[in-house]
Amino acid sequence: MSKGFLVSCAALALSLAAPLGTRAATFDVKTFGAKADGKTLDRDAINKAIDAAAAAGGGTVNFPAGTYVTGSIHLRSNITLQLDSGSVIQASTDPAAFDPPEDNPVVPGVGHWHNSLIWGDGLENVSIVGGGLINGGALVRFGAANADKALALKLCRNVTLRDFSILNGGAAAILVTGIDNLTIDNVKIDTNRDGIDVDACRNVRISNTTVNSPNDDAICLKTRGGIGFSRAVENVTITNVLVSGFDVGSMLDGTYKRTVTQAPDRDGPTGRIKIGTESGGDFKNIVISNAVFDRSRGLALETVDGAHIEDIAISNITMRDVSNAPIFIRLGSRLRAPAPAPEGTPIGSARRITISNVVVYDADPRYPSITTGLPGHNVEDIKLNDIRILSRGGMTMEQVARQPADLVSTFFFRTPGGAVPPREPFDTPEREKEYPEPSMFGLLPAYGFFIRHATGIELNNVQVGFMQEDKRPAFVLDDVSGADFQHVKAQKAEGVSTIVLRNVRDFTARGCTPLPDTHIPTVDRREM
Secondary structure, eight states: OOHHHHHHHHHHHHHHTSOTTOOOEEEEGGGGTOOOEEEEEOHHHHHHHHHHHHHTTOEEEEEOSEEEEESOEEOOTTEEEEEOTTEEEEEOSOGGGSOOOOOOSSSTTTOOOSSSSEEEESOEEEEEESSOEEEOTTOOTTOSSSOOEEEEEESOEEEEEESOEEEOOBTEEEEEESOEEEEEESOEEEOSSEEEEEESOEEEEEESOEEEOTTSOSEEEEEOOTTSSOOOEEEEEEEEEEEEOOOTTTTTTTOOOOOOOSOSSTTOOOOOEEEEEEESSOEEEEEEEEEEEEEEOOEEEEEOSSOEEEEEEEEEEEEEEESSOSEEEEEOOOOBSSSBOOTTOOOOEEEEEEEEEEEEEEEOTTOOEEEEOBTTBOEEEEEEEEEEEEEEEOOBHHHHHSOBGGGSOTTTOOOTTSBOOOOOTTOOOOOTTSOOOGGGGOSOSOSSEEEEEEEEEEEEEEEEEEEEOOBSOSEEEEEEEEEEEESOEEOOOTTOOSEEEEEEEEEEEESOBSSOOEEEEEEEEEEO
16 A cells, blocks of 8 residues: 555545534644654655645644754645644755745846745735744755745735744745735744845734844835835734844844844844835835834834835834934935836835834944935925933044044945045935945934934924933934924033034924024024
């Protein structure tokens, strides 16, 4: 009697064993030949169990405790993968165990899903749950034959990811593209590159989740365009999350190591929450709340490829050991969506953004919080409420005017000859087509907030200070219209202005320390 016949009989028996009127049976991967011994390639047995569950109309594919070495796992509709506590899905070191990347002329470098450890395309009603671990230590970023993502889903709906962990997820531990109705809850990710990439998805809930990713973003919303058409990220909630940039693996094992000090560039660990960079489609109706940033870069909202970022509410954020700008809002004109955009593609917008209840301690002094658009293309209607930022300080305007190369990111901002040419400290370069990152402008002439090309900026109950005396102004406003400062407090060094206004219209300050109450209709330049 053949082994295949016995496996088929076992699948049939499991299906018939389901209660009358239901077909949601459980399919144990060991019944289909999986060894879970950490040595045998279990890929075919796992996929047979999934196929049997799909043939039965759906069900749960169960992974009992053990280590399942595998290549590409093919998800199917109406399937739940149940990863029991003690189970490990471990990426094979054999490139032949993985599916090849699908052909994608739109985004040939990164627009792939099939060459992943676990993938699904065009599915519905898919879940991965349980207390097990996905170990992608063998994954290779952008590998020609091997996988480069732990979990990749494309154009699916009704997806739930809950309670499992990922260690070393490759280029992206979780890549979800074009998904409708996505829930990610109580997932722990400790990885070498991106944690969670939410690309062109709608109706997304990410909650109670921890992501440690020192070399890339922890949670990133993007609209890359790899599915061949523009699609917005909209209706998203991210709540009760922790993001960080400790050494890879040290979050899951509880050691929280800090031995890697400059990864992946001189800006320091990444590990942040970000909207944008890849921004060919819009970002709308997004809430981020109750988030902890630890040893990471700050919050980033970036549109540089024509997207509109609008109707964003961010609240209840704490940050410690911040390796660049605590808050970074950037409107640029790179216009790569995903390849060079068609001639005449308009510049996007960033508007109706509210950020409130933020506490920041020990921020890198090189990069203040930055809000900047472009000449003729302002960011609009930005409200910053109840924010406290304490920078390390210790910098001077002389350093801004003559910037040593070792104070500027060599990844984003290269200057031959070892130093930035001397400049008037307030003449900050635009760099409108460059990759958006706070370090792109070099050192800035403010330690608290640098605001440029903006309309309708409100700061209410905002306090900035430094741990070591900083001889730069707290605020610099350049080409700003309609700035309203209420109950703003700023620490200042002796002989240094609190605020510098350049080409500013309709500026109001009320109840601010040490600024006097004032309204300035228009001014070319003024220091107070």
